[in-house]
Amino acid sequence: MSHTAHIPSHRKPRRSASKTAIRSGVAGGVLSTMALAGAAAPANAEPVTETIEMPTLTSGLADSTARSAEVTQRIAADLDLRVRQDSAAAHAAKLAKKAKAEAERKAEAKEKAAAADRARAASERASRSEERTTLSASGSAAPASYSTTQASGSAAAVLAFARAQVGDAYVLGSTGPNSWDCSGLVQAAYRQAGVELPRTSGPQSTAGTQVSLDNLQPGDILYWGGAGGAYHVAIYSGGGNFIGAQNSGTGVVEKSLDWDPPTGAVRLL
Template identity: 80%
Template sequence: MSHTAHIPSHRKPRRGASKTAIRSGVAGGVLSTMALAGAAAPAHAEPVTETIEMPTLSSALAGGVAQSATATQRVAVDLELGAQEDAAAAHAAKVAKKAKAEAERKAEAKKKAEAARAKAAAEERASRSEERTTLSASSGSSSDSTGTTQATGSAAAVLAFARAQVGDAYVLGSNGPDSWDCSSLVQAAYRQIGVDLPRTSQPQSTSGTPVSLDNLQPGDILYWGGAGSAYHVAIYSGGGKFIGAQNSGTGVVEKTLDWDPPSGAIRLL
């Protein structure tokens, strides 16, 4: 007997040929499938784009957006209303300022008129004397010891008002109480005795009886230019003088007739 007969062998037993063939077939099938898949795939495959679906607004979030829009609209409305209120307040202030100025102008004119009437009354009382009572009251004038014609009655009131405006400014189209043009001064002076004259010099120059410049009495209206087409008027104040709103350089003045000789005169008193 061999001395190696009882030593076990360490070699693995041979696999059967059938198992080896089966395993080779499976491996081959897998490799063939991978090869076919690789051949079917394009050489430059497009990258896969992942689409992310945005979450929809929840009812709470939608409500918040709506509330924000409503608040923004309310702010815009409030701003517009505020602008309208500011404009209305500015307009009201402007109207109030104008009304106040007009009220002050009327009050000043009334004050001057009252002062003129008081002054005329005082002058009339002072001018009364025995020698003047023989003169006709309708003449509206009297003479002192020097022969100078003095105004009385209605003429005195007219001249008192006109003389109270001496020193005021001349402004074309102005009606007082601190500035005048020639015809507005004459109109305002005669209004003190209730005589309503036209506003401009042209019709004023034909509103009474024509009189000679050699026979003037206080209160007569003097005019420059033609009767009915006069370009300037004033009031004869007696003693060879007149009171008038002459021009922007002189304002309302009392001057002698030779300073600016008139063209004619009319009498209303």
């Protein structure tokens, strides 16, 4: 036995001929490509060191989202402004309509008051003329005749005012100028003659001297119900008629006594 019989060999295993050939071919191809590239490049060419950054999709999406949010906010702001403008315009129109209605109401009330003043002035002129005629005929003052003339003049003023309200609405508790209840109209009419009446029907039905329905004079207060407890009042206008704020269905009307016969009457003028 030799001295090297148990010593393992340090030689690498021999590669197969096929693997060696393949590796030789690959290496040769690479060296050939490098040789061609070197020959084609200029002699003084510098090695390429610049890197190109490609745009990222994330950046584009962020910009698009920001622009979309800005547009949305602008549209919302425009819509909010338009709503505010429309609301302000509607409010202004409502105020204008209300102001117009109030101005018309005041103008109508002023016209009615002027008509009542004209009627009162005409009545006073007629009263003075009749008084002068009476004095001229008798040659002296006639107290009884003067008293009757004054009552007729005051009654004319009362009736002129009441008749000017015909067609107005009936509203319970209202005292004018465009709507009335029965006692409110009577009170306002008598105020034209300088007579201040109680506000409600009951006291008005006992405010003067009780008179028979067969002996009525223009300006007498008619009442429905018991004296002192009347539930409705109106004004006798002569010729078998009366003027009164009857109810919400008719408003202020001038009607025949037969339409709604009263219970009694009182005289103040």
